[in-house]
Amino acid sequence: MLLTQSLVLSAILFSLGVVGILIRRNAxxxxxCVELMLNAxxxxxxxxxxxxxxxxxxxxxxxxxxxxxxAAVGLAIVIAVFRHFESVDIKNFSLLRW
Amino acid sequence: MTELLWWVFAxxxxxxxxxxxxxxxxxxxxxxxxxxxxxxxxxxxxxxxxFIGAIQIIVYAGAIMVLFLFVxxxxxLGHDYEKDLxxxxxxxxxxxxxxxxxxxxxxxxxxxxxxxDMGGDSMIAAAVEQYGAVGAVAYPMxxxxxxxxxxxxxxxxxxxxxxxxxxxxxx
Numbered sequence: 001m002l003l004t005q006s007l008v009l010s011a012i013l014f015s016l017g018v019v020g021i022l023i024r025r026n027a028x029x030x031x032x033c034v035e036l037m038l039n040a041x042x043x044x045x046x047x048x049x050x051x052x053x054x055x056x057x058x059x060x061x062x063x064x065x066x067x068x069x070x071a072a073v074g075l076a077i078v079i080a081v082f083r084h085f086e087s088v089d090i091k092n093f094s095l096l097r098w
Numbered sequence: 099m100t101e102l103l104w105w106v107f108a109x110x111x112x113x114x115x116x117x118x119x120x121x122x123x124x125x126x127x128x129x130x131x132x133x134x135x136x137x138x139x140x141x142x143x144x145x146x147x148x149f150i151g152a153i154q155i156i157v158y159a160g161a162i163m164v165l166f167l168f169v170x171x172x173x174x175l176g177h178d179y180e181k182d183l184x185x186x187x188x189x190x191x192x193x194x195x196x197x198x199x200x201x202x203x204x205x206x207x208x209x210x211x212x213x214x215d216m217g218g219d220s221m222i223a224a225a226v227e228q229y230g231a232v233g234a235v236a237y238p239m240x241x242x243x244x245x246x247x248x249x250x251x252x253x254x255x256x257x258x259x260x261x262x263x264x265x266x267x268x269x
Contacts, residue, residue, distance in 0.1 A: 002104060004207060006145060009108050011203030013115055013134070015196040020119035022192030026182045028124050028170060032131050035162065036115055039138055042154075046147045053218040054225055057150050058239045064157050065250045069257035071162045075169045076264035082173050083267075089181070 006047035014040035027078050027088040031071065038067045104144050111137030124170045128163060135159045146222060148231045 013036060020033035042060045049056025078088055085092040114137060117130030135158045142151035183189075207213070225234035239247055 002100070002145060003213060005104065005108070006141060007207040007213070008204050009111065009141070011200050011207065012112060013138075014203060015200030016112070016115040016119060018199050019192050019196040020115075022195060023119065023184050023189050024182055025184060026124060026175070028166065028175065029118075029121075029127050029182070032118060032127060032166065035158070036118065036131065036134065039135065039158070042150075043138055043141065046142050046145050046150055048213065049147065049218055049222065050145060051213050051215050051218045053216065053221045054234055054238055056218075057147050057222075057235050058243055060147075060150050061153065061235065061239060062243075062246060062250055064153060065254060068157060068162055069253050071165055072257050072261040073264065075165060076261040078169060079173070079265045088173065088175060 003047050003050050007044055010040045010043040010047065013037075013043065025090050027081070027090050027093060028075075030090060031074050031078070034074075035067060035071065038063060100144055104141065107137045107140040107144070110134075111141070124175050125167070128166055128170065132159050132163050135163070146219070149235050 017033045017037035017040060020036070021030055024030060024033070042063055045056040045060045045063070047056075081092055082088050111134045114130045114132075114134030118127045118134065121127035121130055135154060139151045139154040139159070142148075142154060184192075222234060225237070228234075229237055
């Protein structure tokens with residue numbers, strides 16, 4: 001059954017993204033992990049569109065647009081932080097916390 | 099045949115994801131991530147979402163990944179692998195958290211028939227028959243979901259302005 005299998009694959013990819021977020025310090029790799037988690041969510045949407053209808057694929061389109069916007073702004077922040085600290089280690093981003 | 103191809107591309111996607119989170123340099127991680135994106139795009143196509151598969155390759159594996167590669171090379175990163183990995187405690191916590199996440203998500207999906215079948219497959223087949231693979235996605239997007247569509251355009255505009263403001267040294 002392709003639908004259930006794909007949902008399980010999406011769960012696996014999402015948890016691999018979680019592992020990456022928790023074990024790496026490089027901000028750019030953290031961004032890649034966020035993209036992976038968004039992709040896992042997209043996979044769940046597409047798989048469920050086989051049960052529910054075309055709406056799943058429409059939502060994936062919106063998620064991809066939001067991911068593109070997020071990557072552009074996020075990488076701009078990375079460049080701004082790198083200019084300040086000469087490093088993209090995540091500890092330099094603590095200024096954004098509060 | 100579809101089943102076999104699904105397993106091939108699923109293992110490609112998982113292998114790429116593992117390679118990404120363990121990759122030694124950011125560029126290697128990025129290449130593994132592109133492998134994952136291609137695997138996922140192939141699975142979209144196997145699931146019958148041809149347009150979304152093409153968009154995935156064009157937007158993700160094309161545009162977004164080039165943006166990442168550009169930033170990595172601009173900043174000349176990737177010489178300190180040991181500093182990049184967190185301590186053993188963090189790793190244990192990370193794997194435990196991910197195991198719990200994966201278990202709970204799988205648990206929610208796995209009992210066969212837990213996804214109610216509302217006949218989406220035949221609805222999509224009818225829409226593709228009538229409008230074509232792109233039109234089947236485009237018609238609902240530009241009719242029922244036209245307000246979110248316009249808001250997405252606005253969001254992209256804001257993101258462009260925000261990226262320029264953040265990355266520019268002096269405006």
